[in-house]
Amino acid sequence: MALASLYLNRLRSLLSVLGIVFGVMAVIIIISVGEGAKIEALRQIERLGTRNVYIQSVTLTEEKKKQARQSHIFGLTLDDARRIENGCKTVVNAAGLKILNVSVMGTPQEITPQVISITPSYGKILMLKIKSGRFINKQDVMLHKEVCVIGHDVSTALGKYGHIGAILRVENHLFKIVGILDRYHKNSDDTGTISARNYNEMVLLPMGVEAWLKRKKTRQMESEAQGLTELILQVDTPEHVLNTALVIKRIMGKIHPDIQSYQIVSPLELLNQTRKTKKMFSLFLLTIASVSLVVGGIGIMNIMLATVSERKKEIGIRRAVGANKIHILFQFLTEAAILTMAGGIIGICFGILSIFLLSYFIPWESAITAKAVFIPLIISSLTGLCSGIYPAWSAANMDPIEALRI
Amino acid sequence: MSDLVSLKDISKTYPLGQAFVPVLKNLDFHLNEGEFAAIMGPSGSGKSTLLNVMGCLDRPTSGTYHLDGEDVSKLSDGQLSAVRSVKIGFIFQQFNLIQHFSVQENVSMPFLYSHISPQLACKKSLQAIEKVGLSHRINHKPFELSGGEMQRVAIARVMATSPKLILADEPTGNLDSKTGERIMDLISELNNLGTTIVVVTHDLHVASRAHTIYTMKDGHFV
Numbered sequence: 001m002a003l004a005s006l007y008l009n010r011l012r013s014l015l016s017v018l019g020i021v022f023g024v025m026a027v028i029i030i031i032s033v034g035e036g037a038k039i040e041a042l043r044q045i046e047r048l049g050t051r052n053v054y055i056q057s058v059t060l061t062e063e064k065k066k067q068a069r070q071s072h073i074f075g076l077t078l079d080d081a082r083r084i085e086n087g088c089k090t091v092v093n094a095a096g097l098k099i100l101n102v103s104v105m106g107t108p109q110e111i112t113p114q115v116i117s118i119t120p121s122y123g124k125i126l127m128l129k130i131k132s133g134r135f136i137n138k139q140d141v142m143l144h145k146e147v148c149v150i151g152h153d154v155s156t157a158l159g160k161y162g163h164i165g166a167i168l169r170v171e172n173h174l175f176k177i178v179g180i181l182d183r184y185h186k187n188s189d190d191t192g193t194i195s196a197r198n199y200n201e202m203v204l205l206p207m208g209v210e211a212w213l214k215r216k217k218t219r220q221m222e223s224e225a226q227g228l229t230e231l232i233l234q235v236d237t238p239e240h241v242l243n244t245a246l247v248i249k250r251i252m253g254k255i256h257p258d259i260q261s262y263q264i265v266s267p268l269e270l271l272n273q274t275r276k277t278k279k280m281f282s283l284f285l286l287t288i289a290s291v292s293l294v295v296g297g298i299g300i301m302n303i304m305l306a307t308v309s310e311r312k313k314e315i316g317i318r319r320a321v322g323a324n325k326i327h328i329l330f331q332f333l334t335e336a337a338i339l340t341m342a343g344g345i346i347g348i349c350f351g352i353l354s355i356f357l358l359s360y361f362i363p364w365e366s367a368i369t370a371k372a373v374f375i376p377l378i379i380s381s382l383t384g385l386c387s388g389i390y391p392a393w394s395a396a397n398m399d400p401i402e403a404l405r406i
Numbered sequence: 407m408s409d410l411v412s413l414k415d416i417s418k419t420y421p422l423g424q425a426f427v428p429v430l431k432n433l434d435f436h437l438n439e440g441e442f443a444a445i446m447g448p449s450g451s452g453k454s455t456l457l458n459v460m461g462c463l464d465r466p467t468s469g470t471y472h473l474d475g476e477d478v479s480k481l482s483d484g485q486l487s488a489v490r491s492v493k494i495g496f497i498f499q500q501f502n503l504i505q506h507f508s509v510q511e512n513v514s515m516p517f518l519y520s521h522i523s524p525q526l527a528c529k530k531s532l533q534a535i536e537k538v539g540l541s542h543r544i545n546h547k548p549f550e551l552s553g554g555e556m557q558r559v560a561i562a563r564v565m566a567t568s569p570k571l572i573l574a575d576e577p578t579g580n581l582d583s584k585t586g587e588r589i590m591d592l593i594s595e596l597n598n599l600g601t602t603i604v605v606v607t608h609d610l611h612v613a614s615r616a617h618t619i620y621t622m623k624d625g626h627f628v
Contacts, residue, residue, distance in 0.1 A: 317502045320463065321516035321563070322491020324484045400463050404502065 009307070016303035017343035019296025020380050024347025025354065026289035027376040028368075032355050034282035036366035041274045048267040050238050052125060053091075053245050055080070055231040055252065055262050075227020075261050078119065078207070080252065084233060087251045090244045093234035095122035098227075100210050104154075104203055105169040111157045113150070114198075115170055116229075117205045123149075125234045128199060133164045133179030140178075140206035149179035153200035168203065171213045175205065227261075241268040290379065296343065297383035304336050304391035315395055316403030325396040332395050336388025337381060344380030348373055409472070410570060410602050411437040411460060416469035418455055429455045430466070431625035437604070439570070442597045444605045444613035447622035453606045454575060456622070460604065461494050461573045462486045474570055491519050495564030497593070499576035501556040503548040503563075509535065510544040513563045520567070534566035535559075538592060554585035561592050572596060574605045578612055590615050 007013075048054075057075045081094040100115040107113060122128075123135040131152065140147050148168055155162035168175045184199040235244045245266045252262065308315070315328055323331075355366050418430040429452045437443055445453050458464040459471065462478055465486075471479040478489055496502075503512045513535055517527035535541055538558040548556055557577060564572055574593060578586030586609075594615055597603045605616060613619050621628050 313502070314504050317504060318515070318519075319487070320461070320490065320496050320502070321567075322487055322519040324487035324519070326484070327487075327519055401458050404463075404498070 012303060013339060016299045017296075017339055017346070019292065019299040020340050020343030020383065021296075021347040021350065023289060023293030023296045023383075024344045024376040024380050025351040026292055027286065027379065028348055028351030028372050029355055029358070029366075030282060030285045030289055031372040031375060032351075032366040032368050033358065033362065034278065034285065035369055035372060036362075038275070038278045039367055040365070041278065042271065045267045045271045045274065048270075049126060049232075049234070050268045050271060051235050051241060052267060053233045053235060053241065053248055054265045054267075055233070055248070056265060057227050057229055057262050058260070076231050077228065080255055081231050081233065083255060084231075084248055084251050088244060088247045090235050090237075090240040091233045091248070092236045093121050093125055095119045095125050095232045095234075096207060096228045097122060097230040097232065098207070098210060099229045100205070100213065102171045102210075102213050105171075106161060107154065107157050111153060111201055113154045113157075113201050113203045115203045115205060117207045117210045119207045122204075122232065125232050128184075129182035131180045131182040133177070135179055136204060136206045141208055144208050144212075145206060146173060146175045146209060147178045147206065148175040149181060149204040150177055151181050151198075151200045151202040152183040154203060155180045170203065170205070173209075173212055175203075175209075238268060241266050245269065293379055293383050296380075297340075297387035300336055300340055300343075300384060301387035301391060303339075304332060304388055305394070307335070308332060308391045308395040311395075312398065312403045313406050315398050316400050316406075319398075319400035320404060328398075329392045329396040332392035333385065333388045336392065337384045340380050340384025340387075341377075343384075344377050347380065348376060351376070409436050410439040410441075410474055411435065411604075412472040413460070413466075414470045414472075416456075416459060416466045416471065418452075418459060418464070419467050429625055430459070432469070433626050435460075435620075435627070437602055439602055440597070440600050441618065442594070442603045442605075442616045444607060444616035444619045445622060446607060446610075446613055446619060451622040452625045453622055457573050457575055457604065457606050460571070461496060462489050487519070491516065491567070493570045495567060495569040495572045497557070497560055497564060497572065497574035497577045499579040501548070501553070501560045501580070503556055503559055505548055508545050508547055509540060509551070509559050509562075512548065512559055513566050516563060516567050531562070531566045534562040537565060538562045552585075553581050554588065557581060557585075557589050558592065561589070561596075565596065568601075570602060572601055572603045574603065576607055577605065578607070578609060583611075586612065 055076060076096075078096050081096055085091050085094050096119045098117045100117060102115050104113045104115060118136065120136055120138050120141060123130075128135070130149075133149070136147065136149055139145065148170070150158070150162065150168065158166070158168070160166075161168070162177070162180070164177055164180065166177050168177055181199055181202075233244075233248065235241045245264055249264050252264065256262070318328060318331075352368060355368060359366055413433060413435040416430055416433045416435070417428065419426040419428045421427075433452075433456070435456070445456065447453050455464065459466050460473075462473070462481075463486075465481075466479055469479065470477060473489065474493060476489075478486065481489065504515065507515065510531060514527050514531035517524075517531070522530075532541075532544070535544055538561055540555060540558055540562065543551065543555065548559065551559065557580075572593070577593065578589055581589060590612055593603060593605070603616075605612065607613050
């Protein structure tokens with residue numbers, strides 16, 4: 001019945017519903033694109049390991065460096081990691097990493113591999129996958145073996161010299177390749193405090209051998225050489241990460257009392273921050289989109305008011321044959337609800353369509369989640385209900401005699 | 407026979423600006439079940455207001471109204487609607503059909519507001535349409551019908567719910583005399599089947615069909 005009268009005024013119904021269509025479309029696009037961006041950010045951060053806490057060395061100013069030298073504190077050491085592991089039970093694994101300022105010989109121009117020295121647990125904590133061979137093990141570190149593990153791109157760049165057993169020259173030393181890393185999928189654009197390293201262009205050496213690579217040892221260089229670039233601590237469960245980070249901070253504060261030569265970063269914390277900012281942003285966009293829904297609702301109210309005054313006579317007839325106020329109220333509410341629901345569904349269809357079109361232009365994928373579909377549907381139904389209430393109420397409270405007289 | 411309609415000391419006043427205009431003045435009116443009454447009188451004498459009060463569309467300002475033994479003068483709007491739905495049928499001068507509904511939809515429309523199964527509603531409405539001789543027109547819209555046919559649809563709408571009281575306000579007012587005759591035939595037939603009928607009219611010829619003719623002037627019977 002409600003459908004019949006809406007069908008009767010096809011063009012009018014369609015036009016009045018346009019506001020809702022666009023509002024819903026905006027909401028669904030915003031939610032989907034936002035959701036997609038969120039998933040992308042989460043994936044990037046998760047790659048760093050949500051169970052990990054990073055301690056990174058910070059470049060000191062000259063003045064601070066002088067102070068540091070006086071107090072004989074040389075940045076991050078493996079000893080720090082050991083102390084943290086002993087002092088904090090939730091830390092189950094630790095690894096150190098040091099970026100070496102040395103160059104690899106024999107690779108073509110277009111690739112300049114980064115050389116780092118690492119402890120054996122590094123591969124496990126960051127879940128690096130070995131394509132062939134093995135990772136650097138404890139023996140390599142203990143015995144200062146001259147071995148290395150190379151990234152996927154380094155291996156291809158080296159060509160026939162890039163296989164297991166071949167010799168790689170770093171500065172003046174020769175290292176035997178014992179393992180090649182699986183191809184690592186790099187993220188499109190890593191921004192933020194810490195980002196996942198590009199392991200494809202890396203040469204990994206056992207921790208300790210870097211001492212030989214130095215040609216000249218000055219006192220200053222030695223002090224800098226002591227410091228690790230990064231300590232990575234793995235926590236037993238993600239729930240413990242935030243508390244553990246605090247404990248680590250306290251332990252580090254005791255070991256390095258004077259100078260803050262490091263920063264503690266946990267990906268989980270970043271994750272939470274990112275979530276928060278993303279939430280704020282999409283809330284802001286949603287507010288804008290809901291303005292258009294409100295405008296759409298006003299359109300519906302307008303058209304319903306016109307319908308009610310146009311169908312005064314019908315209301316009178318219905319009242320005369322026994323309809324009560326609630327019957328009339330529901331009749332017009334239903335019409336408004338159908339109108340907006342239809343608008344909502346059309347909006348969702350167009351929204352999904354435009355998301356597919358948009359996906360050619362935005363770098364990340366958008367995720368059409370259930371949330372992205374249901375929120376606009378619920379919002380549009382609510383708008384319909386709200387904007388339908390006043391016209392329906394005025395219809396219901398019409399004096400039947402007055403209505404019949406026309 | 408018991409009183410179907412019993413109006414006692416009924417007054418109705420309408421506010422007009424600051425003043426109140428009395429339309430019905432201490433009116434008494436009784437109708438037995440199965441009676442056929444015609445109410446005549448000049449315009450503004452309160453005929454239509456009386457009909458509205460009797461039809462439970464309007465409540466009297468004072469006085470009591472018993473319909474079928476029930477005091478309806480104090481009922482709420484919702485309860486009055488229920489009374490209208492079950493006990494009262496209206497026939498209007500303007501036919502008052504819903505333009506975008508077909509004949510059958512118009513006739514079965516009252517059943518939307520009573521607790522009757524759709525199958526039964528359909529059956530009853532089809533029977534009523536057959537009785538007024540419009541079976542060949544069930545899918546037509548009102549604007550495709552002649553005036554007489556439209557009024558027959560309106561009568562079918564009343565018949566379908568089989569009310570105790572039928573109130574007709576100038577049922578032949580918009581029809582030529584010949585068609586009006588046929589409409590009055592139908593109404594008389596309904597009365598023969600036991601339905602109480604009140605017709606408001608200017609037309610003496612129409613009024614002559616009734617058992618009793620009442621004449622109103624300035625808000626009361628003369």
